[in-house]
């Protein structure tokens with residue numbers, strides 16, 4: 001069953017009189033219990049898509065449904081948001097903020113007490129419960145945000161750059177928590193991120209966005225190999241016939257040769273080409289592309 | 304509309320009020336010092352211009368009350384906007400109506416406390432006993448002022464959403480032009496003829512006229528009250544649909560997102 005269905009969504013926004021093409025014909029589905037990643041460079045349209053799902057922005061064209069329904073206040077009651085640029089009212093304490101959201105989600109006094117104390121232990125916010133929001137550090141704000149986001153036991157959690165600005169060790173904890181919430185409660189999660197390793201680690205499927213459009217969608221593996229490219233790196237004793245090597249697509253750096261293999265192109269034909277030319281091979285290494293490579297490639301294509 | 308969400312927002316307002324010192328300044332410091340200034344003025348001109356002194360004092364009581372009831376609603380919204388917490392409120396399934404309603408209820412309650420203080424101060428420190436002698440009239444005028452101010456606050460909330468966050472200054476500045484055109488200390492006839500019809504439909508015109516009449520003649524023409532009531536309610540009736548329409552539109556043009564973060 002699809003928890004999120006986005007079909008042919010387009011959105012233009014005006015900024016200082018100029019039209020910005022924020023989303024163009026975006027379609028994707030997120031299945032129940034899945035962790036789905038929206039990945040892409042700055043300005044790709046990730047937050048815009050999240051805002052539409054949160055009903056604070058309405059698309060120009062296309063349809064969006066959550067839990068099989070049109071989005072509205074009743075779908076929002078079963079969702080929640082954690083966002084990297086999270087800000088709550090600065091004069092309120094952590095406790096007052098949780099108390100407020102507990103009431104917004106219609107929890108009784110007993111339920112609030114129970115859940116707030118449980119969540120404050122889980123996210124280690126116990127020691128700053130009475131501290132004002134404006135005094136909290138980035139990591140503390142994020143943990144508070146996670147606690148708030150779990151108050152209504154959401155069936156769908158939207159995470160907009162949830163590890164933005166966090167220390168590596170806290171980011172690891174947050175990722176573990178995301179995985180745990182997903183496993184334990186079967187919470188469906190839509191995650192946007194800049195961090196490739198985060199997405200590779202967490203997501204079942206990803207959509208790579210660029211310029212408001214989805215460039216590629218599928219499993220991490222599928223997106224990575226969509227270009228089919230991977231690199232072979234060969235260390236040799238001595239470089240001979242550099243012209244022939246270059247003609248065949250090798251890049252030469254000292255005693256290292258590097259070549260990007262096309263889909264279906266085999267390693268062995270390249271190695272036999274080398275030995276035919278009397279080049280002695282010391283070491284061969286292949287490098288599967290990472291999302292990072294993919295990211296850089298898309299960014300370069302854009303520039 | 305879900306009442307517990309409105310209650311939750313009111314709870315939050317209460318906590319913010321307690322935690323943020325400037326809110327107390329907004330609600331108490333300015334109105335009370337203003338009334339003391341004009342109260343002292345009124346006492347000092349007693350021999351020469353008793354009526355003028357009273358007029359300035361009592362009009363200021365209502366002016367401050369109206370201004371407070373309107374601006375506190377709108378400034379609370381701007382506070383949410385500038386602190387970046389607005390988006391998170393709407394994302395939690397709060398509707399535009401629940402949001403503004405909670406604002407109106409808190410502002411009205413707090414302003415009501417303040418107006419009682421201001422009237423008490425005028426009566427006991429500055430001999431505005433006329434307010435006690437005509438207590439039921441004063442209550443009616445207070446209610447009309449409140450309704451008109453709520454109408455204005457909803458209208459201003461809509462204007463800010465329509466124009467964008469950078470027009471947040473309307474929250475504290477817009478009341479001034481409405482008071483000017485509502486003819487607080489003078490009769491409408493001082494305006495050029497083309498402005499007079501506009502002045503008649505201003506939110507506080509009938510209320511101020513009523514106060515002037517009360518002070519000079521000792522009674523208030525019932526038609527002023529009826530007209531005042533019609534205009535106050537009309538403001539409310541027009542501003543609500545305007546606000547909801549603008550809110551819906553702000554989701555389309557991205558203004559709500561910009562306001563919220």
Ligand SMILES: Nc1ncnc2c1ncn2[C@@H]1O[C@H](COP(=O)(O)OP(=O)(O)OP(=O)(O)O)[C@@H](O)[C@H]1O
Nearest residue numbers: 013014015020022041042043044045046047048557
């Ligand atoms: N309210 C708005 N009004 C005008 N333009 C906007 C608005 N919100 C976003 N945009 C523009 O739409 C485009 C997409 O922005 P969006 O925030 O969705 O990108 P993003 O993928 O989340 O980027 P980042 O990784 O930097 O967070 C950008 O060009 C942005 O400037």
Ligand SMILES: [Mg+2]
Nearest residue numbers: 046047048160
């Ligand atoms: Mg973003």
